[in-house]
Amino acid sequence: MLIFKEIQLLPEIFLGISIIYLIIHGTFISVNNKYLLIQNSILYLSILIIAMFCFLLLNNSIEYNNFQIFNNTIILDYLSFSSKAWIALISIFCFLMVQRYLAVQKINYFEYSVLILFALLGIFFICSSNDLITAYLSIELQSLSFYIMAAMKKDSAFSADAGLKYFILGAFSSSLFLFGSSILYGVSGTTNFEDLKNLFFLTYLEYESIYGVDNYSFVKHVFIDGGLIQFALVFIFVSLLFKLAVAPFHLWSLDIYEGSPSSSTFFFAVVPKLAIFILIIRIFYSSFFEYSIKWRYYIVVVAMLTVIVGSFGGLEQKKLKSLLAYSSISHMGYTLIAFSTGTFEGMQSMLCYLFLYMIAGLCxxxxxxxLQLKYKYSKKQNKDLTDLNLLSKSNNILALFFSTVLLSIAGLPPMVGFLVKIGIFLVSIEASMYFVAILSILCSVISTFYYIRIVKIMYFENSVAGKLYYPIQSNISILVVCLFYFLLFLFVNPTLIYLFSYKITLLLTMTVV
Known part of the structure; x- marks a missing residue:
């Protein structure tokens, strides 16, 4: 049976092989002049591939066990299973939503969908990584796809500029991760998360029976240099903070969000956040929990700085994508606050917040x-806040949906966003982080201003006439309605998301212990 243990990685193997066949399919279609619009064909095939990936993932009967395969570099457990299933489901919605935008922007390259699938393959491997080298290669696979997606609009200087900036700063953050990993390997002799965890949890009796030394701390520091390990972990953590666009490592995200095609920004903002946090959990909760507790207060400082920057930075923004970028920064700050508590409830609140953030971001x-405006200058696609002028007059249902979701992520009671945000405040108070809780509550109130300002523009802006929009396809409208009603369901019965995060956290803590 051990020979066939690697077959549990069948969903990722299927996805990789399907990408190769999709490249061949796209190449043959693109050289045939009969098929001018090749994007829809590749897009629907990509959705089918992700759906089949979900089917294979759900048919894996061992997601509750910790299977380590490929020389223990990949782990299959409930944490990886649930995160991959959630990301795959969100990705299907993303593919469906970007279809019309790609047609309007004339991004008729089959490589675009293939790049998204490559990024998803890297994200899935990040969720299952059990080794620093595997994690680095997975991050690079995801990042290289995102670099090209940012610069995919060839006739736009802003898109090329965004792709170049993303490449330079992304390569810099990856180099920090690789440098920290090399120091860890030099100190411990391994890059495997499980081996690192076992190395730091050797008992006093094992040391005494082998070396006959009575001082455990002395023996520990003979073989393991704690200062070097903390030094390496700082580099790894800073690298991952770059990927999350956390302050003060957030400056790249504003230009890249604004300059990239909106479909690419859609994926940057929604899909990869959960996978990076899963990797942070595996490194800092499973393998280096003892060391992460020592500099927990530095994480709190970074989290508070992120919340402050995200709350105050969005106040003066007049472009909608830049405002959503600052909103994403502040939400990552709240998630880091829950992570910094180091408690079971903090982990549960963090996962709840991430799940809800992805749903709200998707909506x-x-x-x-x-919202495609009828501009006489058709090349203008990025929206100012004034472009939402009197949206309630032209499409009152869409304005209602937009307002509800915005107020939910702002944390306005009694919506589901308020419930998960107050959960983070409560766990920080239980962890005796009173100043952090008070400051984060104040910043949450301040950030509510720029969400309410969007609602004010949609409903109460003084103007003779509102903007004109192109009609929306009925099938896409149904998807938006489904997302909205799912948020309403979570508002009526938030037990679902709490039970889901509780089970993940419980199984994770069992593996840590």
């Missing part, structure tokens, strides 16, 4: 892509 960016 907001879907509405952003659906």
């Amino acid at each position: 907001i960016w879907s509405i952003f892509l659906l």
